[in-house]
Amino acid sequence: MSNPKFRFETGAVTHDGCVRDHNEDRYLCAPQLGIWLVADGMGGHFGGDVAAQTIVDRVETVHRSSSAPDLRARFLDRVARANADIRTLSARNGDATIGATLAALLIHEANFSCSWCGDSRVYLLRDGALTQVSRDHTEAQELLDSGTITAEQAENWPRKNVITRAVGVYEEAEIDHVTGTLRDRDTFLLCSDGLTGHLQDDDILSMMRGKPSQAACEALLAETLARGASDNVTAVIVRCALKTVVSSDEIAGYTEEDRIP
Template identity: 55%
Template sequence: MDHNEFFTFETGQATDVGCKRTVNEDNFLSRPDCGLWVVSDGMGGHAAGDYASYTIVQALNSIGMSGSPDDLQARFMERIHRANHDIYEHALKMQRGTIGATLVALLVHGEDYACIWSGDSRIYLLRDGQLVQQTRDHTELRMLLDSGAITAEEAENWPRKNVITRAIGVTEEPHCDVISGKLALDDTFILCSDGLTEHLSDADIADHARSYAPKEACERMIRLTLERGAKDNVTVVAMRCLPPPELEEEDDLMDDVLELDQTNGEDRA
């Protein structure tokens, strides 16, 4: 487990090709030492989608240590621009149509976090027992819902749920959305490809995030997705904010002091 001056980060991750596919086009990256967690879901078929998601995580793996939240975001976006260019040029050379990958990333520096995304992979935050989706899907379905063209009930059975409106590598410049906030103790973030959310509800995800440590939560969510048919590749990364080592040691010391005081009190009585 890695940590900064405010938190220790406990991380879990798992991926599977699923029940229908032969190649896993998902890639993920966990770099708690740099304050970075990433899931990327490739599109474009074998030797294309997997190339796109791999190019993204490889570019981000060089992010290094940052001096501030702004510096971390700047480093991140510089590498995403580079990966976007490489994927876009690769598609032109291959002449096989569109190649790209969705992206969700959690960036942490000190007490600050940012969620950056492009596409329909998601980030959730479990805080005080409540699971809230941090990202907003870049999909045709979400656009129709937001515009009022269809109702939530109609969306349940919409035939084109997975048509995405953004991805890294499909246009000359990458287009991402960003939200930011402050971390709290026991926050748990879940990053996942749509292969997970196709089969698991928000309630399923919340239940696993509440009930298990990150590693076991990820493994159990993958297992449940496979049991339910796993039509797509499926990837999930979980990160929980725990106290920093210094604070944990201080708490243990205070417990020892309290125990000693109680014992002395009993002796005096």
């Protein structure tokens, strides 16, 4: 029986944007671990960039996992440690509000998990259709979900950027997840709200379709900058290509490095 494995073509960009004087976004691309993430720091010069980097540094220590549940458990453990580290930093700065939103993709063999906290997003491009996998943890989204406001009102909500979750802000980080099975040519986009604040889903789809991962990231960044980029902008794109191993010798000799294109 054939044993499906995947190769990953990854692209990534990050930029200060046109208004901010420094970049509080951070990202991680670690196909050897099966982890990609974007963290968007909040806290300005008090340490938003440190909060985002803390998440990256902690998650980098996951090491190799034995299964999809094991990978997710290790990931959540590192996020919990980052949450504690950030809260310690906040306490040292007079309990200043310091934290970071998070969007992550975890892959083990043919299983994927999308995890998020805040308004950084995860999208999936599959069979030509773009779907937002994550659901924003924002005041506007909560009001929309409760039926208090309409979709049009949510789009123009005066407190549209008020988030309700972030790593480091509360005693425990509350992370949402969606899991699934990979298909050949699935393409994921992880991004900070600095990108989605200027680009609609149709814009994103048109710039992702038919381009290599890095070229698509650069196209998304260029268009966001052209539209004013009022915040830091970060995008990570992961394109998954099926590799079928058919012989027992190949299966025995398969290593994690084979996952990297």
